[in-house]
Amino acid sequence: MHVENHDHDEPGHDHHHDHGHSDPHEEISITELPGYYDMLETAVRELLVERKLFGADEIRRQIEVLDSRTPALGAKVVARAWVDGEFRKRLLEDGRKGCEELGISFYDDTQLIVLENTPEVHNLIVCTLCSCYPRPVLGLPPDWYKLKPYRARAVYEPRAVLEEFGTHIPDDVEIVVSDSTAMVRYLVLPMRPAGTEGLSEEELAALVTRDAMIGVIPVEYQERAA
Amino acid sequence: MTAQTIAQTVVPALGEIPDFQVGDRVRTAVRFPVGHYRLPTYLRGKTGVVERVIPTMGVDNEEEGYGRNAGSKGHYYRIAIPMTEIWAEYKGQATDGLRIEVFETWLERI
Numbered sequence: 001m002h003v004e005n006h007d008h009d010e011p012g013h014d015h016h017h018d019h020g021h022s023d024p025h026e027e028i029s030i031t032e033l034p035g036y037y038d039m040l041e042t043a044v045r046e047l048l049v050e051r052k053l054f055g056a057d058e059i060r061r062q063i064e065v066l067d068s069r070t071p072a073l074g075a076k077v078v079a080r081a082w083v084d085g086e087f088r089k090r091l092l093e094d095g096r097k098g099c100e101e102l103g104i105s106f107y108d109d110t111q112l113i114v115l116e117n118t119p120e121v122h123n124l125i126v127c128t129l130c131s132c133y134p135r136p137v138l139g140l141p142p143d144w145y146k147l148k149p150y151r152a153r154a155v156y157e158p159r160a161v162l163e164e165f166g167t168h169i170p171d172d173v174e175i176v177v178s179d180s181t182a183m184v185r186y187l188v189l190p191m192r193p194a195g196t197e198g199l200s201e202e203e204l205a206a207l208v209t210r211d212a213m214i215g216v217i218p219v220e221y222q223e224r225a226a
Numbered sequence: 227m228t229a230q231t232i233a234q235t236v237v238p239a240l241g242e243i244p245d246f247q248v249g250d251r252v253r254t255a256v257r258f259p260v261g262h263y264r265l266p267t268y269l270r271g272k273t274g275v276v277e278r279v280i281p282t283m284g285v286d287n288e289e290e291g292y293g294r295n296a297g298s299k300g301h302y303y304r305i306a307i308p309m310t311e312i313w314a315e316y317k318g319q320a321t322d323g324l325r326i327e328v329f330e331t332w333l334e335r336i
Contacts (some may be wrong), residue, residue, distance in 0.1 A: 094281065111280060111281075111282055111284075113278075113304070127266065128266045128268070129266055155268070155312075155324060156313060157317055157318070157320065158309075158322065159317065159318045159322075160317070163276070171319055172319075173318065174321040174322060174323065175309075175318065175319070175322040175323075176322075176323050176324075176325055177309075177322075177323070177324050177325070178324075178325040178326070179269075179324060179325070179326045180267065180304060180326075181264045181266065181326060181327060182264045182284070182287040182304060182327055182329060183266070183280075183284045183285075183287065183288075183327070184280060184302065184304070184327045
């Protein structure tokens, strides 16, 4: 969808545009004509609703399900794995069951393999065919994940791609790139950073970002001067 | 495993036992179907090793793409393929590798 969403709400900006403002507040509107696939989607959706195969409310509800999934869920899974060795074992054995233990449901009927980063192995995930992504635990993928440069280069020159994210992987560390294609999704379990022994599970979860769970960066921790 | 001792008389259905086991050497098929396929072209005809049998049998996504699901469940395998097997001029370490889940119809034993 091509929804223009200009965020011009600056603090202290009172939106009186009667004094020669050079950048008037644009109305939020769809400015582009729908493309081929937009029209196809609308036509198919309207037909399915018309034939009562599903209702408009079910579509709305599913969007609500998707929107409720964010990287904060994945971060909770990672933090739990860091503090609970038994959970970590179960999670690595069956990623989906591990997440379900924490109440994260897999509405899209995918399986999940959790890939553990170690001092010897660094994992990176990609979907070369489209944009398969562990949506139940991370929500929607970032745009770069869906675009061709990342998808092509992650499997061809992963070390160069990682350098562009500011991540240097030493030569003696094996890089494992997982290309997700069909029913399995992947989540990277990053290494727990040094110096975090005293942190609570919640504080640990706050360190874990989306990119670390895709595998393009490590989890960083800056010890505060006591 | 207790499952084995209790259920020795159970006869598994055809296709229920995975064709490949962890450690088996396999090659991906070289064929070029038109339409919905789930083995990327850069991985056709490549040699790898079965790293994991995906525990749940799944529908063949290529069939599912056309609404044909009935009876098309089978095994997916996580296959390990060295980067140097895929790219002749790979810039990285010889130990770097790729992993992908492949439906059984794409795999042949070597």
